[in-house]
Amino acid sequence: MSFDFFNQNAVQPGGGPELGPNGEEILIDVQCGRINVEGKTMKPDDRKGKLRICKATDGLTHLMWGTRAEGMPYNPEDDFIIFPQEAEMKFIPKPGCFVIKFPDDASRNMFFWSQEPAGKIEDDKLVADVNAALNGESPESANEQAQLMQMLGDAGGAGLAARDPSGGPVAARAQAVRAAHEAANSALSSGADETPAVNANAVPETPAAPAKGPDPSAGTAVPPSVVNAEALRAALGSVGATPSSTPGAGAIDAAAMAAALAGANRRAAGPGLSDVLTPDAVGELLRSEDVRQRLMEHLPEEHRSTQDLEELLRTPQFQSQLERFSHALQSGQMDLAQFGLSPGAGFSVADFLSAIQKQVEEKEGGDAMQE
Amino acid sequence: MEWTTIESDPGVFTELIQEMGVKGVQVEELYSLDEGSLRAMAPVYGLIFLFKYRSGEAPSAPVETDASSSGVFFASQVITNACATQAILSILMNCPASVQLGEELGNMKAFTAEFDADLKGLAISNSETIRKAHNSFARPEPIMEEQRDQAPSDDVFHFIAYMPVNGRLYELDGLKRGPIAHGECTDDDWLGKVCPVIQSRIEQYASSEIRFNLMALIKSPKQALEERLAKIEARKERCAKVAAGAAVDAGMDVDGGDDLDGPLPSGQDAVAAELARLEGEAAVAREGIEREAQKAQRWRDENIRRKHNYIPFIFNFLKVLAEKKKLEPLIAKARGQ
Numbered sequence: 224m225s226f227d228f229f230n231q232n233a234v235q236p237g238g239g240p241e242l243g244p245n246g247e248e249i250l251i252d253v254q255c256g257r258i259n260v261e262g263k264t265m266k267p268d269d270r271k272g273k274l275r276i277c278k279a280t281d282g283l284t285h286l287m288w289g290t291r292a293e294g295m296p297y298n299p300e301d302d303f304i305i306f307p308q309e310a311e312m313k314f315i316p317k318p319g320c321f322v323i324k325f326p327d328d329a330s331r332n333m334f335f336w337s338q339e340p341a342g343k344i345e346d347d348k349l350v351a352d353v354n355a356a357l358n359g360e361s362p363e364s365a366n367e368q369a370q371l372m373q374m375l376g377d378a379g380g381a382g383l384a385a386r387d388p389s390g391g392p393v394a395a396r397a398q399a400v401r402a403a404h405e406a407a408n409s410a411l412s413s414g415a416d417e418t419p420a421v422n423a424n425a426v427p428e429t430p431a432a433p434a435k436g437p438d439p440s441a442g443t444a445v446p447p448s449v450v451n452a453e454a455l456r457a458a459l460g461s462v463g464a465t466p467s468s469t470p471g472a473g474a475i476d477a478a479a480m481a482a483a484l485a486g487a488n489r490r491a492a493g494p495g496l497s498d499v500l501t502p503d504a505v506g507e508l509l510r511s512e513d514v515r516q517r518l519m520e521h522l523p524e525e526h527r528s529t530q531d532l533e534e535l536l537r538t539p540q541f542q543s544q545l546e547r548f549s550h551a552l553q554s555g556q557m558d559l560a561q562f563g564l565s566p567g568a569g570f571s572v573a574d575f576l577s578a579i580q581k582q583v584e585e586k587e588g589g590d591a592m593q594e
Numbered sequence: 595m596e597w598t599t600i601e602s603d604p605g606v607f608t609e610l611i612q613e614m615g616v617k618g619v620q621v622e623e624l625y626s627l628d629e630g631s632l633r634a635m636a637p638v639y640g641l642i643f644l645f646k647y648r649s650g651e652a653p654s655a656p657v658e659t660d661a662s663s664s665g666v667f668f669a670s671q672v673i674t675n676a677c678a679t680q681a682i683l684s685i686l687m688n689c690p691a692s693v694q695l696g697e698e699l700g701n702m703k704a705f706t707a708e709f710d711a712d713l714k715g716l717a718i719s720n721s722e723t724i725r726k727a728h729n730s731f732a733r734p735e736p737i738m739e740e741q742r743d744q745a746p747s748d749d750v751f752h753f754i755a756y757m758p759v760n761g762r763l764y765e766l767d768g769l770k771r772g773p774i775a776h777g778e779c780t781d782d783d784w785l786g787k788v789c790p791v792i793q794s795r796i797e798q799y800a801s802s803e804i805r806f807n808l809m810a811l812i813k814s815p816k817q818a819l820e821e822r823l824a825k826i827e828a829r830k831e832r833c834a835k836v837a838a839g840a841a842v843d844a845g846m847d848v849d850g851g852d853d854l855d856g857p858l859p860s861g862q863d864a865v866a867a868e869l870a871r872l873e874g875e876a877a878v879a880r881e882g883i884e885r886e887a888q889k890a891q892r893w894r895d896e897n898i899r900r901k902h903n904y905i906p907f908i909f910n911f912l913k914v915l916a917e918k919k920k921l922e923p924l925i926a927k928a929r930g931q
Contacts, residue, residue: 508915522902573928580916583917
């Protein structure tokens with residue numbers, strides 16, 4: 224899978240997975256540089272480097288990054304063990320940049336800027352291949368598996384969906400990647416015209432203009448592109464650089480970037496519903512016969528005549544739904560239209576309760592006027 | 595075709611098994627790993643060990659790549675979210691013939707008998723019945739599927755089954771190439787032999803804080819107790835006949851090995867004593883049946899709640915609070931005042 228022209232690694236006779244210096248199976252190599260997050264800003268590291276995801280002989284998946292240089296062995300500076308479904312790769316809004324994201328621990332997020340020649344590998348394929356590798360699978364076998372399952376019909380959809388740790392359709396994420404990329408014009412490709420063609424027979428000429436669509440020769444060894452550091456600085460707008468003439472460039476606010484990445488992971492402040500609807504606060508009301516009559520139709524049929532409402536509040540199943548309700552609400556993922564509420568000022572529980580209060584008052588006002 | 599994650603709970607798994615058409619099998623959670631506790635639940639068809647998954651561990655014993663040669667039904671796990679269902683099926687498909695699998699699983703077992711592990715796994719993932727039963731335990735979500743992030747409590751658990759098949763103790767892990775044999779055993783001594791095997795696996799994780807649980811697939815205690823009660827009643831009847839002076843069919847006096855088999859005692863006093871003993875046993879059995887019935891009802895209620903969408907309930911409750919002017923203090927509370 225590696226396109227590194229200066230590859231020092233062993234290739235097994237007769238084919239098979241590519242092995243690294245310690246016998247590890249190389250799942251994928253991606254040429255890229257680091258971006259370091261310092262406080263609120265992101266500072267790119269100019270050095271040429273390579274991200275490697277490999278499977279060690281003990282079976283654990285490793286994520287490494289290190290510099291690459293002609294004639295030198297690859298010596299990673301960073302080496303992390305990654306468990307399946309622990310991390311995910313995504314492109315971020317800045318052109319050519321991506322993150323290895325850890326949903327369970329944002330402090331582990333790692334940012335990179337791509338040093339792969341433009342158009343060499345389609346973004347969607349890169350995301351899919353890196354994510355397969357992060358789960359300990361070689362991209363080829365992940366592809367084969369997908370094909371096998373498609374052949375057998377229904378299972379194909381289930382398998383692909385199942386590999387998506389968030390449980391949602393893979394299609395939605397691929398779409399997000401496409402959208403992010405459409406918005407960008409790769410700053411790195413502007414440096415492509417400086418790349419020398421090493422061997423005109425074996426290697427395609429790197430186009431001067433940014434390539435559109437997949438490179439049909441992907442899979443052939445391509446020499447590493449010379450990175451246009453100027454273009455990179457312009458794109459990322461690191462602190463301390465001379466003011467760039469590229470419109471729109473400026474210091475990136477890492478917090479804003481993280482927020483954009485996290486998207487729905489951002490949570491509104493304040494207590495959850497189960498903190499507000501405590502047995503102390505609402506127990507008496509739940510015991511009232513009048514309230515019970517009003518709410519009976521919303522209970523499961525089998526429980527309508529028997530369920531004690533105060534007891535219901537204390538059950539793990541109800542508490543779990545309250546929690547998920549709060550999570551959906553506070554992360555902005557709740558469909559408020561189902562309650563006849565329009566998306567309001569905020570997503571906190573207090574905002575939600577206020578919106579309901581208002582809705583009831585308006586209705587009562589309306590009723591009063593009709594009398 | 596999606597498979598959703600489901601809760602790892604014995605009540606969920608028991609109902610799941612029933613919905614797949616199986617009769618007389620129950621899942622119980624184990625809180626200690628010792629032969630005594632396991633024997634108390636006998637007959638035990640298999641054990642399920644669940645833990646947080648680490649990729650690519652080396653198998654602990656040689657992996658058999660040709661499962662069918664040892665008579666083991668082994669299916670590769672194809673669907674990530676169906677770990678638990680897969681482990682349960684790997685036990686059910688290897689159970690003795692006395693376990694009633696029902697039509698769907700019985701057909702699946704026969705149909706896939708000659709398939710290799712991967713095809714077996716795919717056949718399972720293609721089963722509409724199994725998928726529907728599994729997904730029926732999906733928790734109602736208040737949000738759009740595409741927008742859903744990994745919810746805070748989603749863990750990546752993996753499930754491994756242990757059971758005796760054809761005189762060997764097997765570890766059945768759908769993510770490995772084949773079943774792993776842990777030596778010979780009998781249906782009787784496997785419970786003792788499996789404890790150290792699982793114990794050593796637990797010790798592998800002792801240094802890292804890995805959560806794990808243990809569950810057992812057992813013969814439904816209620817069914818076993820009802821069978822026992824019937825036997826007690828039958829023996830009581832015979833005792834009563836003897837006490838009344840009638841002759842008893844000698845053919846029935848067979849020593850089957852439990853306290854209800856064997857010849858009736860002779861002499862009126864002995865028979866009376868036996869009747870009293872049997873009354874006591876009947877009472878114990880009835881108590882057990884009642885306890886199991888209550889547990890089943892509790893599990894039933896929990897599953898009804900799990901599957902019910904309480905959002906309309908919550909929303910309407912909040913509206914009622916607003917109408918009764920009781921919402922304001924809660925809003926203040928939510929603002930931290």
